[in-house]
Amino acid sequence: MYNAAAAATYYRDKNVTITGGLGMIGSNLARSLVDLGANVTIVDAMLAQFGGNHFNLSGYEDRIHLIAADIRDRSATDSFILNQHVIFNFAAQVSHNDSIRDPYSDAQINYLGHLNVLESARVNNPDVRIIYSGSRLQYGKVHSVPTSEDHPLNPETPYAFNKTVAESMYRYYYRLHGIDSVLFRITNPYGVRGQMKHSGYGIVNYFIGCAMRGEAISVFGDGSQIRDYIYISDLVDALVAAGASVAARGKVMNLGSGRGTSFREMAETVVRVVGRGSVSLVPWPKSYINVETGDFIANIDLARNTLGWTPEILLEDGVRITLHYYEQYGGHYFE
Amino acid sequence: MYNAAAAATYYRDKNVTITGGLGMIGSNLARSLVDLGANVTIVDAMLAQFGGNHFNLSGYEDRIHLIAADIRDRSATDSFILNQHVIFNFAAQVSHNDSIRDPYSDAQINYLGHLNVLESARVNNPDVRIIYSGSRLQYGKVHSVPTSEDHPLNPETPYAFNKTVAESMYRYYYRLHGIDSVLFRITNPYGVRGQMKHSGYGIVNYFIGCAMRGEAISVFGDGSQIRDYIYISDLVDALVAAGASVAARGKVMNLGSGRGTSFREMAETVVRVVGRGSVSLVPWPKSYINVETGDFIANIDLARNTLGWTPEILLEDGVRITLHYYEQYGGHYFE
Numbered sequence: 001m002y003n004a005a006a007a008a009t010y011y012r013d014k015n016v017t018i019t020g021g022l023g024m025i026g027s028n029l030a031r032s033l034v035d036l037g038a039n040v041t042i043v044d045a046m047l048a049q050f051g052g053n054h055f056n057l058s059g060y061e062d063r064i065h066l067i068a069a070d071i072r073d074r075s076a077t078d079s080f081i082l083n084q085h086v087i088f089n090f091a092a093q094v095s096h097n098d099s100i101r102d103p104y105s106d107a108q109i110n111y112l113g114h115l116n117v118l119e120s121a122r123v124n125n126p127d128v129r130i131i132y133s134g135s136r137l138q139y140g141k142v143h144s145v146p147t148s149e150d151h152p153l154n155p156e157t158p159y160a161f162n163k164t165v166a167e168s169m170y171r172y173y174y175r176l177h178g179i180d181s182v183l184f185r186i187t188n189p190y191g192v193r194g195q196m197k198h199s200g201y202g203i204v205n206y207f208i209g210c211a212m213r214g215e216a217i218s219v220f221g222d223g224s225q226i227r228d229y230i231y232i233s234d235l236v237d238a239l240v241a242a243g244a245s246v247a248a249r250g251k252v253m254n255l256g257s258g259r260g261t262s263f264r265e266m267a268e269t270v271v272r273v274v275g276r277g278s279v280s281l282v283p284w285p286k287s288y289i290n291v292e293t294g295d296f297i298a299n300i301d302l303a304r305n306t307l308g309w310t311p312e313i314l315l316e317d318g319v320r321i322t323l324h325y326y327e328q329y330g331g332h333y334f335e
Numbered sequence: 336m337y338n339a340a341a342a343a344t345y346y347r348d349k350n351v352t353i354t355g356g357l358g359m360i361g362s363n364l365a366r367s368l369v370d371l372g373a374n375v376t377i378v379d380a381m382l383a384q385f386g387g388n389h390f391n392l393s394g395y396e397d398r399i400h401l402i403a404a405d406i407r408d409r410s411a412t413d414s415f416i417l418n419q420h421v422i423f424n425f426a427a428q429v430s431h432n433d434s435i436r437d438p439y440s441d442a443q444i445n446y447l448g449h450l451n452v453l454e455s456a457r458v459n460n461p462d463v464r465i466i467y468s469g470s471r472l473q474y475g476k477v478h479s480v481p482t483s484e485d486h487p488l489n490p491e492t493p494y495a496f497n498k499t500v501a502e503s504m505y506r507y508y509y510r511l512h513g514i515d516s517v518l519f520r521i522t523n524p525y526g527v528r529g530q531m532k533h534s535g536y537g538i539v540n541y542f543i544g545c546a547m548r549g550e551a552i553s554v555f556g557d558g559s560q561i562r563d564y565i566y567i568s569d570l571v572d573a574l575v576a577a578g579a580s581v582a583a584r585g586k587v588m589n590l591g592s593g594r595g596t597s598f599r600e601m602a603e604t605v606v607r608v609v610g611r612g613s614v615s616l617v618p619w620p621k622s623y624i625n626v627e628t629g630d631f632i633a634n635i636d637l638a639r640n641t642l643g644w645t646p647e648i649l650l651e652d653g654v655r656i657t658l659h660y661y662e663q664y665g666g667h668y669f670e
Contacts, residue, residue, distance in 0.1 A: 116439070
């Protein structure tokens with residue numbers, strides 16, 4: 001929930017670009033912004049193995065301008081930033097585990113690509129507002145939950161290092177060059193239009209896929225580790241509000257549901273809602289235990305107060321909406 | 336001072352590569368390692384405007400293998416890391432102010448270049464030891480001096496961001512892949528074989544050059560800001576000891592003199608020792624006050640205790656040795 005009337009007033013005829021816009025977050029956001037009257041451009045590198053999917057724009061193809069470009073290409077960022085009021089800079093390598101296998105590519109996309117956009121803004125469009133999607137993994141292992149934004153950052157893997165240094169760079173460009181930005185640290189998002197091929201793009205979506213196929217869902221350890229899962233429409237509401245909010249300027253804010261759910265409870269909810277599959281407890285694989293960060297729940301008071309926003313979708317409802325989407329359109333996502 | 340006999344035993348016939356080895360730190364280190372019996376290779380990209388200078392190897396040309404290569408080139412790092420026992424990975428963009436003008440190049444060299452070396456080590460030579468030269472600027476504004484390694488890191492500029500994220504990546508490769516490294520945070524080094532063309536490569540050397548030309552040295556504000564200046568031979572002693580030390584494995588250590596000197600006192604020392612020039616107090620330029628970090632003195636207890644090392648050269652003596660060097664060889668450095 002947020003002030004949709006104010007957002008509609010703000011976005012009417014505004015030029016908005018979403019990088020990584022064929023992915024789950026970008027495409028759902030694009031559809032909402034089109035509905036609010038914005039002129040929406042999507043920039044996507046359409047990299048194989050990444051989260052982009054043309055079907056995510058189904059029904060909106062005629063109302064969204066699509067550019068095939070990579071934020072690692074400075075000439076591309078110099079060009080697409082022109083005349084834009086807001087950039088949702090969501091182009092990203094989103095897999096934590098892929099960042100461990102290939103830290104260099106992660107750094108190039110999640111850090112240097114974003115630095116390109118900042119430099120292009122400074123040179124070609126210093127009045128643009130940029131919205132950045134950081135990660136709760138920037139906190140690393142936390143000493144208290146719910147965790148607020150002033151908790152120290154102890155990133156532990158390449159994905160988290162690059163999200164953190166990129167956030168520092170955004171803050172620096174705001175401080176030194178006055179480039180307006182709103183910086184989010186997002187907890188596990190899930191929902192419609194996410195990749196369903198493997199676990200690297202969101203564990204809830206992956207589990208829904210497993211259950212739909214009647215498979216056993218592997219939960220590591222006793223499944224007691226707490227996570228904060230945010231449904232995509234709640235996330236999009238916050239992003240829409242942030243793009244239009246004067247109060248959000250220069251702020252770093254957590255985005256989550258604010259509720260903790262154990263991994264096992266999440267998996268059991270998925271199995272119950274889908275009505276197929278099962279939950280199977282397995283020992284921690286070594287490659288995962290190295291990057292396991294312990295319990296996490298986001299303190300979302302700052303986003304609530306700044307954006308006048310409240311997340312509304314309970315996990316069970318989010319899973320049900322997601323299931324219905326993939327029952328209808330799964331053919332575009334599973335193969 | 337350090338245990339030179341133990342170091343000589345360690346380095347005899349060891350293969351040691353120094354990246355950025357034509358610069359001030361790398362070249363002085365290379366000469367010491369040759370003297371200790373190591374097979375020394377220097378890798379240097381020989382970039383214009385950077386600190387490398389072939390004259391730095393004067394008298395040692397026949398005993399050092401020189402490779403023109405850039406750590407931004409993964410095929411180069413894959414190749415030069417082979418069969419090496421120790422890599423002093425000192426290739427760097429060293430100017431704080433240049434990192435503000437061109438943050439992208441700073442990130443490519445000071446972060447992604449180092450990531451190339453780490454990946455090459457993981458794939459081609461996992462038993463190598465890598466010594467990394469971070470910066471005291473990783474601390475940003477400190478809340479107490481002398482500052483020890485457990486002080487929070489609050490980097491404020493691209494140079495400091497990139498030094499910090501590179502250090503995180505070294506620690507991660509040590510933790511996850513067992514790549515042995517020793518990580519230093521170095522305070523303002525000065526001395527023989529440094530660039531003398533402008534202020535970007537060390538302020539003490541630059542001031543010595545100004546005084547030698549009889550110029551007025553500009554000191555910002557009242558010159559009361561405290562810095563910790565370390566003379567190059569003290570720095571090299573610590574690096575030599577670190578390359579050979581089992582106890583140093585995986586450690587992050589400050590390297591400085593451990594003594595604080597006001598900026599004004601440093602400038603006055605330079606003018607007094609050189610016997611020419613003058614000190615002129617001028618207001619802070621805006622571009623500098625944005626990056627001024629306040630007083631800094633390194634707590635060097637950890638390096639002292641781990642390496643059995645003690646810095647010995649007082650500022651006045653270091654300036655005198657440096658002056659004599661440039662009186663003799665200045666033609667190779669000033670133009």
